[in-house]
Structure formats: C-alpha cells, structure tokens
Amino acid sequence: MLEVKKFTFNPFSENTFIISNKSSKAVIIDPGCYHRAEQKELDDYIFNNQLDVQCVLHTHSHLDHMFGTAHLLSKYNVKLWIHRDDKITYDSFEKVCELYGIPIHKSPIPNPVFLNLHNPFQIDDITFQILFVPGHSPGHVAFYNKENNFVINGDCLFENSIGRTDLPGGNHSLLIQSIKNNLFQLPDETIVYTGHGNETTIGREKKENPFLV
Template identity: 35%
Template sequence: MALQFELLPVTPFMQNCTLLWDEQSRAAVLTDVGGETERLLGEVAARGLDLQAVWLTHGHVDHVGGVVDLTKQVDVPVLGPHADDDFWIQQLPAITQAYRFPFSPPFTPTRWLNEGDTLTLGEHVFEVLHIPGHTPGHVVLYCAAAKLLVAGDVLFLESIGRTDFPRGNHADLIRNIREKILVLPDDTRVITGHGAMTTIGHEKRHNPFLR
C-alpha cells in the first residue's frame, strides 16, 4: 500500500512538519515538530491515524520546539537527530525566548540516529543518512521504495541550508550532499524543511550551489 504524506508548515518560520502515514495500517509519524501541537494532533485525528513516533532531522528550534508539548499529550518515542545536535536541544529554553517562540525545556530523544540506521512506518523502510553541515547532527530520511527523501534543512528548491550557525560547515554540507544525496535516483521527491518540494534531478540541473 502507498506511503502518504502531508506538509504542515508550522511556526513563524513556516517549517515543513510532515505527517507521513501508511495507507494500509494507518500508522503515522510526524517529522520535525516545531510547534502548533494542537493543530498537528488534529490533522492526525482527522485522518483516523495512529501516531507512532516523532522523527527529527536536526535540533533547530523551528524543527524541535514543539516536541515536549506534543509528547506530554501523546506518549510516543522521539527518534533523532544525531547526537551531535544535542547542544542545540539543550539550549531550547534560551532560544525559544530569544525568538519569542512558546517556551520549550530541553529534552533527550528516545534514540539518537546514526548513519545506516533504519526507521519503519508500516511496511515502509527509511534509511538514515547523516548529513552534517547545516548543523553537525543533521540527518535525512530516505525511503527508496517510495522514492521520497525527508531532507530537513540540507537541501531546498534550488538552494541549500545555511552554514553560518554555530558548528556549521559549508564544505561539509556540499560534500555530503554530493556524496550521499545527489547519488539518489533523479525522480526521488524531496520534502524540504521550508518551502516547495523538489526532486533530485531538478537540483542536479538547476541548483546553483551544486554546480
């Protein structure tokens, strides 16, 4: 059965939280829960889905600021990002205040993710790729069978993630995109962390940062 998804932009930064679900089992996950918990849980309930987990690509506030609020309401595991982003998550109290986001205490994910780990949603398997550069612990999630990549803030439509944050690294980001992402099939659909979706083929042809 098909893997379904819906992009749900949250926070003033319009970050793409993604609701992913398995059509047959109705099992679902939410990726990058930056905020707006009531709305997100309402979207899950409206589709009659069974929320199984939260998956996180990296530790920036617009991607993780709503995690504690959501897990207080629904007891689900939090998977990801890579442990190298723990320093971002531990700064959440100060960062939420600085950006005038709803307060979030720090948290520790149920499980950190590493290169080569796999996540499952019903019958669908996602491979974890560690892509440091935007943040040191950034991961992306690739489902080969569905030709779908949850890319967080690594790759955007004709752009790439910023690398001017603490522990960002432009050379690392470009190298990891080239070696791990651009080698995926051209027709792989890419869910970006902000804005419109794209494909691997489109970015190979049109992304000025990757030429």
C-alpha cells in the same frame, strides 16, 4: 503506498511532515507547530484520520523544527529520535528561544533516543534509510524512503538553494559534501521534501541549483 502530509508552521515557515501507511501507523518528522491553533491543526489531522502515532523524528533540532515536539511526545506517549551529534543543538533549544525572545510552552524532554545509521529505521512498513548529512547542523540527517521515492531532507537542500551554515555547528564545505556524496547519490526522480519552501527533485537540483552546479 505511504501518505505524506505536509504542514507549514511558525514564524519561520517550517515544514512539518506526517508519514502514514495503510494501517494508519504514523511517524511525525520535525514538528514545528508552535501556536495552540497549529498544534490543534496537527492533532485534528491525526484524530480525523485515526492515526496511530508511533514516534517523532528530527532531521535536526533547530528550534523551528521542534516547537511542537514536547507537546506531541506527551500527548501520544511516544519517543523522539535524533542523531547523537545533534544533541548539542537539541540541548540549546531553551537558550536559543530566549535569544529570539520566544516564550516556551513546554520544555523538551531530557533524553531523546539516538538514531542508528547502520540499520534502516522501520515502523511497520514505513522504512527510512538514514542519510547523515551534516553541515547545516552537526548531526543533521535525512530520511529516505526508497519504495515511495522520497526523502525528507530538512534544511540541507532547498529548491534552488541550500541550508544556511552561519549558525552554531554550521560548516559550508561539509554541507556541500553531504549533498553531493549522499543526497545526489539518490535517483534523479526522488522527491525532496524540504524544511522550508517547496518540494523539488534530486535531478532538478543537480541541474539547476546555483550552489551545486
């Protein structure tokens, strides 16, 4: 049984996740912790639960999902994994922060590792099938854990909504296609952890999401 811990961070109210297993191995997804107090909240959770952080993953590399990445990579001495098609988003982090007038505490590392879509991503008994779901950003992925019946889906599908597609590399029809051809192929009872707002399920969004019915 995996533990899914959710934090909500930064002015964009972004959801950050720590997935951990019984032997205290942990994976951090989309660390949006920006302020020092937010970074401390995450670090305290890791310390208090004696977690052994294995890596950081990005569903995509919009600024609100990666404010805390550089801090975590150096503190826990781990690697960052992203989809190669989102490197362009990742590389624009500093420019976009400047555009929003957000000071940067620590510059991103230059070379994240690229996810391989063909094999499950596995750390100990934490296994993710990687779903390629572009549209909100060009290299957006979702992390599906079949055994525990959940998907960490970033800014693709939301409760009663979908990701915005007006940012660079966004594509509305591609996003709809990604959701219908990938996420909606998962079992109805799959819990969807979203990048902003509440959890939902695949079945509920199939039935009720006004953008998709």
